[in-house]
Amino acid sequence: MDVNRTVPFVDWDSAPFWEKLKEGKFMLMECSECHHVFFPARIICPECWSSALVWREASGNGVIYSFTTVEAGATAAFELLTPYTIALITLEEGCRVFGMLRHGAERTPAIGAQVRCDFEIDSNSGFVFPVFGLV
Secondary structure (H helix, E strand, C coil): CCCCCCCCCCCCCCCHHHHHHHCCEEEEEEEEECCCEEECCCCCCCCCCCCEEEEEEEEEEEEEEEEEEECCCCCCCCCCCEEEEEEEECCCCCCCCEEEECCCCCCCCCCEEEEEEEEEECCCCCCCEEEEEEE
């Protein structure tokens, strides 16, 4: 489906995340001092305030912590996708991320359901977006 998605603002701290998505890799930041894993990218660790940070590849696996389905009132960028589901996902690495959830009529999301990250290319912008599917 050809959708005119809103293009994200890419800055110096988020650029590695967006670049690695093109390679099919979902990246998280990890503190080299306290080993806290977090998302989104920041210049300091939210736990110990260290600036010794590295990117690490996430497994892409997680469970649904919460979700909501948008039935109406979507912006123009998402109206072709409506209805769509947004989920708050707890990744195996311990941090939580928001993501679009793919599911069909035969499978409905549930809190605690397992998901796996996949990647979707927007044909208009060339951006690769992470999407999660029920396992």
